[in-house]
Amino acid sequence: MPDLIVEGLSVEFNGQTAVDDVTFTVNDGEFFTLLGPSGCGKTTTLSTIAGLETPTKGIIRVGPEIFVDAAKHRFLTPEERNLGMVFQSYALWPHMTVEDNLAMPLKIRKASKAEQNRRIGDALNQVGLLPYRKRYPHELSGGQQQRVALARALVYSPSVLLLDEPLSNLDAKLRDRARAWLKELQQSVGITTIYVTHDQLEALSLSDRLAVMGEGKMLQVGTPNEIYDHPNCLAVADFIGRCSFFRAKVLETGAGTLVVDLVDGEGTLRVTSATAFAAGTHVTIGVRSELVKVSQPRDDVPAISVNAIPADLKKASYVGARYEFELMAAGQLIFAEGEHKLDEQQVWLIVPEDGLFVFAEDIPPSRLASDVEDGL
Numbered sequence: 001m002p003d004l005i006v007e008g009l010s011v012e013f014n015g016q017t018a019v020d021d022v023t024f025t026v027n028d029g030e031f032f033t034l035l036g037p038s039g040c041g042k043t044t045t046l047s048t049i050a051g052l053e054t055p056t057k058g059i060i061r062v063g064p065e066i067f068v069d070a071a072k073h074r075f076l077t078p079e080e081r082n083l084g085m086v087f088q089s090y091a092l093w094p095h096m097t098v099e100d101n102l103a104m105p106l107k108i109r110k111a112s113k114a115e116q117n118r119r120i121g122d123a124l125n126q127v128g129l130l131p132y133r134k135r136y137p138h139e140l141s142g143g144q145q146q147r148v149a150l151a152r153a154l155v156y157s158p159s160v161l162l163l164d165e166p167l168s169n170l171d172a173k174l175r176d177r178a179r180a181w182l183k184e185l186q187q188s189v190g191i192t193t194i195y196v197t198h199d200q201l202e203a204l205s206l207s208d209r210l211a212v213m214g215e216g217k218m219l220q221v222g223t224p225n226e227i228y229d230h231p232n233c234l235a236v237a238d239f240i241g242r243c244s245f246f247r248a249k250v251l252e253t254g255a256g257t258l259v260v261d262l263v264d265g266e267g268t269l270r271v272t273s274a275t276a277f278a279a280g281t282h283v284t285i286g287v288r289s290e291l292v293k294v295s296q297p298r299d300d301v302p303a304i305s306v307n308a309i310p311a312d313l314k315k316a317s318y319v320g321a322r323y324e325f326e327l328m329a330a331g332q333l334i335f336a337e338g339e340h341k342l343d344e345q346q347v348w349l350i351v352p353e354d355g356l357f358v359f360a361e362d363i364p365p366s367r368l369a370s371d372v373e374d375g376l
């Protein structure tokens with residue numbers, strides 16, 4: 001199948017922009033995820049690809065076949081697009097058996113009885129539910145119902161599979177298994193898939209590539225590694241993983257290294273940076289929680305040394321095999337992890353030189369510690 005291309009897509013509801021000039025390409029056979037916080041426009045983008053919403057601007061095409069071209073008022077109906085869809089609620093027909101649920105889209109497409117039987121058998125085989133074809137949805141577990149919904153989306157061999165949070169109704173354990181199973185199924189069928197989720201773990205573990213959206217805009221597109229290790233802006237670093245931020249001012253700039261002074265507290269950091277910033281520039285330093293080491297008590301490190309920041313422990317949570325800590329340092333709420341409980345309130349945070357993020361943007365007001373601390 002050719003690539004699916006979305007160019008300059010904008011969607012409005014009652015004059016309010018829900019999707020703002022979004023462009024991306026999904027390659028043949030790829031598992032591509034739209035990820036972002038609630039309300040950022042993921043479902044609207046997916047529904048517009050499906051033909052359930054009409055964009056105000058932009059083009060969606062699969063190779064030369066134009067699904068929609070807003071400027072030319074060209075619009076294929078959902079049926080004409082031959083896409084498979086599974087939404088959050090599986091929406092199986094409760095009064096129909098599994099095989100009758102699967103037969104519906106085939107009847108709509110006027111497949112012969114023999115063709116229906118063959119395709120239903122193949123699709124149920126793919127999802128491992130062949131022996132369940134005569135059951136009704138209420139005679140199946142949540143996970144099995146979700147598989148039937150997928151089989152129903154695959155039964156007419158769509159060119160692209162669109163999945164909107166299909167695992168969100170499953171409990172945590174089942175969800176883990178369903179995730180592994182879904183990835184295997186997608187790979188064995190080799191179908192181009194666009195997946196919508198706000199669950200970063202799901203996005204990182206399932207996707208070949210993902211797009212992070214924020215406030216209707218596309219913030220970054222890349223492989224899970226690229227997005228996690230090289231976020232292109234503070235919002236992406238903040239949304240993926242547990243990241244903390246410090247406001248800082250550049251003191252010295254050298255070949256690939258910056259020395260910065262923390263603006264809202266004590267501390268000097270030496271930071272590897274591919275981008276050179278002039279001395280005096282205000283920057284934001286981002287650090288992933290797994291890179292922050294907590295040393296206790298504070299006199300473990302004799303005096304303020306480079307990359308050591310004095311911090312106060314606010315909260316420790318045991319999450320099985322490790323602790324997650326929330327601390328206040330340099331006026332910010334900082335996340336850290338460790339294998340051992342902390343006995344001291346006053347500790348040092350030690351951050352590495354490599355692996356920190358340097359952003360030219362300032363920390364958004366919603367993330368400033370004064371607001372966050374109120375909620376502690």
Ligand SMILES: Nc1ncnc2c1ncn2[C@@H]1O[C@H](COP(=O)(O)OP(=O)(O)OP(=O)(O)O)[C@@H](O)[C@H]1O
Nearest residue numbers: 013014018036037038039040041042043044045198
């Ligand atoms: N039919 C509609 N009418 C009016 N506004 C809508 C409609 N559908 C979505 N919106 C608005 O468009 C914006 C984007 O919504 P959308 O459902 O695409 O977000 P999302 O990223 O999928 O969120 P979630 O993860 O909560 O499902 C939101 O502000 C939402 O309130």
